[in-house]
Amino acid sequence: MNAHDSEKVIGTLVSEGYRRVPTPEEAELVFYNTCSIRDKAEQKVFHRLDQFKRDGKGKTFAVLGCVAQQEGEKIFEKAPHVSMVCGSASYNQLPQMLVQLEAGNRRVTGLSLDTADTFETPMTRRDNPHRAYLTIIEGCDKACAYCVVPFTRGPERSRTSTSVLAETRQLAQMGYSEVQLLGQNVNSYRDPSAAGWDFAQLLDGVGRVEGIRRVRFTTSHPRDFVKPIVDAIEANEALCNHVHLPVQSGSTRILEAMRRLYTREDYLRTIGWMKASRRPIAITTDIIVGFPGESEEDFEATLGLLDEVEFDAIFGFKYSRRPNTSALALEDHISEEEKSRRLAIVQERQRAIQIRRNAEYVGRVEECLVEGFNKATGQWMGRTSQNKMLNFLHPAATDLTGQYRYVRVTRAGPNSLAGECVN
Ligand code: 5AD
């Protein structure tokens, strides 16, 4: 989401007459997009701002994104060399803010969260020429006890299906074959226009756009993950065999404390629909260890869930206290050492699962979208529909980047597959 926000901001700057330079050193105006999902990411921001101060004589600095939204004008005090602070909900005001900046204003802010319209720029500078990100919904109406997002990105705003389809068609015409639909809570999408499409209908519509060969989406919330989404994947070849469905914990008691709005059993029922599908859907998830009050028994429930679901990949995090969140008021905060211990156990357990699951691919032929060439290994790097990295040998001297190739898997590791091209 943040990477795509940066693409939109760059597009806006370029259409306002600015020119992109390769490094911050060469820039007169430095825009720094930030993340505050965990404390570590936020600390990095202030460290980098300090660095900018030392190396940035004569430059103008702007802080964007979630740290900007969260800290607001306090950033001017902590980092007086910063001249502009702007959260993601105000990016559509950037052109006016740039005018103020150029007029010499050194305290420009864009911090309102009640922006009704979803950020759409006339120009987006996409980094990857084959896979395009596309925002369909912004913000989040949930209130998970640990999460800062509702405070930094504001309430949910969906785009109309007409506008999403128009952008998809435009992308296809520009040569993109894969689109990745984005939203903090992508599957609570609801078309605000008269058509009133839900997420499953939108997925199907995007998958039917001529020239679009792959559609991905992230991130889904289990509470809003309904069976028609799986049905849409089954019915439409262009929808990829991959669902990222963050579970956070395998303990119903902790899920309740997290205010996740589902139980372990609810989650497993949803997983059951995907496992029963005739499409081989890869499932990935996010796990938080060490949420306040997480007992050894709760933690064991998470490990048990990993074994039961056999995820294709997980992103594991140590619980991090965030400003404004309701979990701050909970007791029984767990020590850093204990969180690290639990995270290491989760990752070790998952590694064994991935080795086992990936080994099942050996001998199969998978379609890959080629992402590039790795000079060090002499292999092409491809991505399967399940979003697995598949490295392969190919005799061609021409550039395969952006093309689709069929590859027979010959080897499997915990994090990637390797094989040989069969066409
Ligand atoms: N501490 C740790 N992890 C968090 N995440 C979100 N907030 C926190 C937090 N306070 C994780 C969740 C989410 C992912 C994007 O980041 O697992 O799904």
Ligand code: SF4
């Ligand atoms: Fe955060 Fe929960 Fe919203 Fe996801 S659903 S962005 S974890 S509050």
